[in-house]
Amino acid sequence: MNGAESLVRTLVGGGVDVCFTNPGTSEMHFVAALDRVDGMRCVLGLFEGVVTGAADGYARMADRPAATLLHLGAGLGNGLANLHNARRAFTPIVNIVGEHATYHLQHDAPLTSDIEGIARPVSHWVRTSPSAEHIAADGAAAIRAARTSPGQIATLILPADTAWNEGTGPAAVEPPPPRSKVAGHDIRDAAEALRKDGAGTLILITGQALRLAGTTAAGRIAAKTGCQVLAQTSNGRVERGAGRFSVERVPYPVDQALARLKDFRQVILVGAKQPVGFFAYPGKPSVMTPPGCHIIRLATIEQDLVHALEWLADEVAAKDTPPKLEPAARPGLATGKLTVDAAANAIGALLPEGAVVCDEAVTSGRGLFPFTKGAPPHDWLQVTGGAIGLGLPMATGAAIACPDRKVLALEGDGSGMYTVQALWTQAREGLNVVNVIFANRSYAILRGELANVGAQNPGRKALDMLTLDRPTLDWVDMARGMGVPGSRATTADELNDQLARAIATPGPCLIEAVI
């Protein structure tokens, strides 16, 4: 059994049984091994940003890592932006990156590059496997690293001769270290702060704290102490909807964030970091909490956040306090002009139970969260690292993880173009993804940002860099070209009809919502 097959068997044995791929010559032994090993599902992407974004979406929903298969430094480079997002979502991923045969590297062939150097800025763990005898153990170590809390990016570089030489057979994967628990004195300090000034306290949460058990415990604490609970601006996955404790997010715009947080006298951080602006702006602060606000760092992202919140609920005697649950309530369908709010109404009104929402709607999406809070229970996934081009790939991966659920990709037209190739993979795999493209024909967020940085009356050259209307992108044509049926909605009524039909129809589709 060669090194490649030893690695594939190690992956499957270690519970990594989906591999998103865009292989090249140096990965051909890995590809050939797939035919000899049962249990690995391989999903081809036509661009590596699709591959890494899909791996992110998959693991967010499956709660275990997928593998990626990437072609040397250039292929890894193409996948870098979505690995950055995955790193910021604490998503476990095992990257397998092909490399030249070890003895060939000295010749500096055209594709030779510093793969470890490219990998390091987005990886928690990087290793080049030196030989076929090492690859199984290295693969097992990569899986363990990926699974280490809070979820890590592990990049294993696989030289071609490590793949093709005789290997050892598969290696067993050691379980990752358990999540550490917060200390009792930290719980008692936080409880004391809550008892002293509940109304002046914000509990800021992210990560696992946004799963149902975490938000429920946070909701009990809020009901008991009068504190508020918010999530970070961007989060990997939120379990929310009717019958659950509803958690708002810190707003993205700096002025809104400052206003939302201005009255808090203390903030308890559970997985989250002290909130800061996504960007700095001249004359505005970087930190969003008010001066003098007391920051209580209860639990870091690596720790057991649900345990921390449940223990804190106990400590403030809220164990049996019912949280305020979101009532089932949907907005009505709008009619007439298709506005951002009309689109949000349609999504809130029609979102099916168990939906997985992949939100990269950028400016068009800011209203979506409140409009859906009373919809049937669903998951909400965001772009955590700010690198646009995740939405369509993330939806693709989430749909692989959750074949029985409906996935909605809510996507800006600007951001959607970065990784538009994801549509083809959705078609090939027959995935249940409804792609809604908010077509405002501009980088609308940048129009606002240009004003924010002090350029109030931009001229033609600046505006040309922010508009997508010359020529107009036709998303229905592009989707058809990749095998995904599409339609265009130019009124609220059209969107309502098309979205209802899309949700009722299996397989992928795309709606271009012209707003």
Next chain:
Amino acid sequence: MNGAESLVRTLVGGGVDVCFTNPGTSEMHFVAALDRVDGMRCVLGLFEGVVTGAADGYARMADRPAATLLHLGAGLGNGLANLHNARRAFTPIVNIVGEHATYHLQHDAPLTSDIEGIARPVSHWVRTSPSAEHIAADGAAAIRAARTSPGQIATLILPADTAWNEGTGPAAVEPPPPRSKVAGHDIRDAAEALRKDGAGTLILITGQALRLAGTTAAGRIAAKTGCQVLAQTSNGRVERGAGRFSVERVPYPVDQALARLKDFRQVILVGAKQPVGFFAYPGKPSVMTPPGCHIIRLATIEQDLVHALEWLADEVAAKDTPPKLEPAARPGLATGKLTVDAAANAIGALLPEGAVVCDEAVTSGRGLFPFTKGAPPHDWLQVTGGAIGLGLPMATGAAIACPDRKVLALEGDGSGMYTVQALWTQAREGLNVVNVIFANRSYAILRGELANVGAQNPGRKALDMLTLDRPTLDWVDMARGMGVPGSRATTADELNDQLARAIATPGPCLIEAVI
């Protein structure tokens, strides 16, 4: 004048007057400055791989650097693969990469990443400009670095406060150091080798040696001494066609390369490196020259290669020896079934004088070079770093550099998908690009490579990773979606007609050649 404007004025003053952009918030001051500075042409790409690939194509044809404008580490990451290609083509590029304000970095906001770390593997020169007082001088240093022989990638990181604070106004750009000349004794040694065994000698050239003056000098030497002249497998730009000395390339497939080189007893390297396999294969050598072949390193890529060849021609008394010039000759148009050869016939028969051919046709393109050698004079640009996804962007940039010439992008369907967004930029800018997509509906090169590495009878799972036929990509739909008119050719006659019409029509178009 703020830092951003000081930088833009430095760029324009330093001859960098085209900027390929995909900006974000942190680049808004740079964008705003564009309105205040005359002379900078800005070209928007909807994905950063388009931006960097276009900058490569532009500089190959303009012989001076363009700038790119990229959004933090994630944007740079998206552009990395084509910067790798540009580095391997010795293309000068000035990357401007936005960064958070210096004081904001400590907060590790979502988009924060190690930009210098991401830049280094593809850059010869990397600098983060620490303040608005430094940015003009840093910009001037970046231009000088990019222009330093043989052409370098300079990456200048621009923190937002460096852009928005008060700057110094533009800085002057120092001229780069001159190309070094080869030493007289190296010329004399090479001449001696040629006199001793001309027939057993290969002169292997790349870089500037493939411009007209270089190939002409090489052709004189060949005519005088009986040596042969070859180019590397992949080269940034070759000036060729009827009435010029024709230079074949070392074949890509290892067995063909070994066969082509097996009889040479000495190789004189002029800019080129000793030829090695693009990849290693089990049981095959890495080095393509035969054992015992004497390697004479006459000039490295940084040196003045044309001067070296002209001096060598003098030294072997070939100064007035006419090189064997390629006769004007075009293949006839094929009829009937659309094969790779029929397509090559069409291109050879119809290629207009002064065409710029951007060749990323991969397996479909191997026959194109011989079929066009007697076509009217033209330039031939290749993917030099092996990272596919360069063809369409490179054609886009070449067309910006050469508005009066026709650009042909010869593109595989697999490779074209990586940066398909380039079509939109072609439409927006009204560029004279004919995009010919060779649609074999597979990663055909990998079918061969799978066999080469020893997997002779691949199973379904492996084959699924190499085929693009489920669903079939419709390139005409995709092009229309991005504003580029397209057509599909399924016979040789259709391709002949469509290509003739496309060449005669201004503006971009796309032909899907189903082979």
